[in-house]
Amino acid sequence: MFANLFLLITSCQKKKENIEYENRVKVLLNKYDLSVLPDNYKEKTLDTVYLYLLKHENDSINRNLLFKVANKYYALNKFDKYLKVTKKVKEFASEKKDTSHMAKSLYFLGEYYEDKAQFDSSFYYYNQSEKLYKNLKDTLNSGRIALYKGGILFDSGNFTESETGAVNALKLLSKTSNTRLVYESYNLLALSLKELNNFEESLKYFDLALNQLQPLENEDYPKDKLVKSRISCFNNIGRVYEKQRNYKKAIVYYEKGLALQDLKLNYPKSYAMLLDNIAYSKMKEGDFKDIDRLLFESLKISDSLDITQGIVSSKINLGEYYLYKKDTTQGLTYITEGFKLAKKIKAGPFIIRSLKLLTENDSKNKNYYSILYIKINDSIQNVERMTRNKFARITYETDQIEEKNEILSNKNTNIILGSGIIIIFLGVFFAFYRLKSKNKELLFIKEQQEANERIYQLMLVQQSETEKARSDERNRIAMELHDGIVNSIFTTRFNLIQLDPNALDKKEQLVKELEKTENEIRQVSHDLTQNLLFEDKSLPEIIITLVESQQNQYNTRFDVSVDKYIDWSLVSSHNKIHVYRIIQEAIQNSNKYSQAERCYIMLLKTGDKITIRVWDNGIGFNAEKVKYGIGLKNIKDRTKSLNGDLKISSNSEKGTTIEVVF
Incomplete structure (x- = not known):
């Protein structure tokens, strides 16, 4: 006691x-x-x-x-x-x-590195913090960090993942009473959808974001922050309509933003931005009244506040305005200034836009700007791809570490052992069942491919016959030109040399002879035109049609390049089928597995050989460890039939390249 x-x-x-x-x-x-x-x-x-x-x-x-x-x-x-x-x-x-304080400290670290623009480190700490908050079933902080991760992905140009992050945040935050974070989730989701060109959905979520501001006002949220949020929403909605080239609608929302009370006095940065945007939309709409005044006023405010991005935007817009006014010298001057400043602050979208305008309008330096445009555009895409892969690796590695720790902490328990055996047994059974189903599916696909191949072979045979008929027709026209028209002209020319100036009858006869020759030429020309009109498609055209028809859920951009020096007449119809099928199979693999932004198909002439190269910048795979499925096996077999060499290289940083030389 x-x-x-x-x-x-x-x-x-x-x-x-x-x-x-x-x-x-x-x-x-x-x-x-x-x-x-x-x-x-x-x-x-x-x-x-x-x-x-x-x-x-x-x-x-x-x-x-x-x-x-x-x-x-x-x-x-x-x-x-x-x-x-x-x-x-x-x-x-x-x-x-103390899991709660661990999660909070990791969140603080994420904020620190985000402010330092070290997004990979920030994402890493946010990711760890989020997992701890999820374990604690802390909905508010889990949602908050999911939102901040989505923001980092957006700033890094990974808009698809940013959309996913915003949706995850919204699912969690909608269960809380934090109106501001719900507003930010709607806003981020709308911005991500705008960048993904899903304009209808983007506008829907911007409207939801605007609707969240009234509850915030009822909660006595700071007035200046509410005004900034309204300005942001009106401006962003305007930018969506601008992207749709619906400039009239864009102007309506920019005017709504400009109509807010004391905007110029209290929010000069936002005022300058809205002036710049409304001037651009009016210019695109064809209304040039006061455009220069609006743009110069926006530039003046941005310059006084040292808002570099605002200065860049105004200068490029002024340059485009002067180009519309046919003042090329003044226009190029402003665009060049905007380009140099954009390079200094590493503003990718402005760099690309200014280079595009310089390439199209600076005839003197067109080649220089064109090469620079391609180089910088590819560089920006590579950086975005590497950044995207980096965030994916951070998430993957964090999951891997957690998985290993969990296995190590529980591997000696009988429950896990027993459960593991059951799971393995079920997994094998399921895998066997899936394999059996897959084999049936693959057999059906193979039969379809064989049927398609027979049709395509018939098509190529028909094309071969068309080409032969075309060749015969050209030979016929050549003979007519040589035997008829050339001889007629020669005879007429000789008679003209010998012609007596006073022999009017003879002169009239020669004129009629020339008229006859003229009619023959017209007839031959007509025959030749008709012949060209009905030419059939060549293999390169068929390949180009195949590439242009590609479409997938990752919005991969497909491009094709065919070397004009390849003599396809030297390639047999049978081998042309192999070429077409190799490209078709490689594109299909890219569509299904790569998650790429770009896929590039090239046919090159190298000496007496032809090189087929299909490259994408997707997630790649381990070329040494991957098992050859039917698709890769078909490519390998067709390469062998071409007496060619096959090379496959792939990794997560450089993407995948399939190359066949024959």
Whole structure:
């Protein structure tokens, strides 16, 4: 009894000490908040509090106070100290196995690296934090971090994954009472859909975002932030209509933004942006009234506020305006200035737009800008692809680490062992069942392919006969030209040389002879035109048609290039079938598995050989370990039939290349 009483007294004493300790720290932090002294004094106060906290016991109260110190360092822009304190809290939370504080510290680290524009590190820490919050069933913070991850993916140009992230965030946040985060989720989803050219859905979610602002207003959300949000929504909706080339509708929403009270005075940055955008839409609509005034006013405001992106946009728009006005010199001057500034700040979309305008309008430097446009465009795409792959690897590696830890912690338990055996048995059974179904499906596909091949072979035979008929027709016309028209002209020319100036009858006869020759030429020309009119498609045209018809869920852009120096008459019909089928199979594999943005098909002449090369910038595969399915086996067999060499190279960074040389 006395022991229990002692424990009770000790516990109460401990609790009282903790409260007193927490109050002492809060007093220090309150003095800091009320301080009108310089920031260096505030920093010294925080340094003192931080050292004081480090000497105290590592408990939840202390860790919460350390988080407050970290936030105040952040407010002072002392990011290095913010990072230091956050890492210390993470270390303390890890020692005590405090999942909640671990998740929060990882979230703080994600914010730090996001502000530093180190998106891969930020994504890594957000990803780890999100998993911990999910384990804690913390819906609000799980949704918040899903939203921030989606924002990073959007800023990195990965719009498809950004859309997925926004949807996941919305599913979680719609269950909470956080109206602001729901608004941000709608906004991010709408922006992602806009970039994916899904305009109807984008407009729907922008409307939902706008509707969220009224509840925020009812919650006494800061007025200036609400105004900025409305401006952002009106501007973004305008940009959607602008992308659709519905400039009238875009102008309506830009005007809604400009109609907000005291916009120019209180929100000059937003005012300049809306002026620039409305001027561009009016110019595209063909309304040039006051365009130069609007653009120069926008440029002046952006310049005074040092808004570099605004300056770039205004200069490029001014350049395009002067091009419309046929003042090419002035137009190119502004576009060149915009291009140089865009390069300086590494603004990809503006670089591409300005280079496109320079390529189309600067005839003197067209080749230079054209080469630069292709180079920079490819470079930007490569960076986006590498960034996308990097985020995918971060997610994959995090999942892998968790999976390994889980296996290691549970591998000695009988339950997992028994469950594993059952799962393996079911997996084998399911795999066997699936394999059997797949074999039936593949057999059907093979039969279809054989039927298609027979049809295609008949088509090529018909084409061969058409080409023979065309050749015969050309030979006939050549003979007519040689035997009839050339001889007639020669005879007429000779008679003209010998003609007596006074022999009017003879002269009239020669004129009639020339008229006859003229009619013959017209007839031959007519025959030749008719012959060309009914020419059949060649193999390159069939391949181009095949490539242009491609479409998949990843919106892969397919391009084709056929070397004009290849003499297809030297390739047998049977081999042409192999060429067509190899390309068809490679494209089908890219459609199904690669998730690529681009796929490029090339037919090249190299000496006395032809090279077929199909490249995509997709996720790739391990070419050494992958088992040859029917598709790859068919490519291999057809290469062998062509007496050619097959080379397949693939990885996650460079994509996949299939090359056949024969």
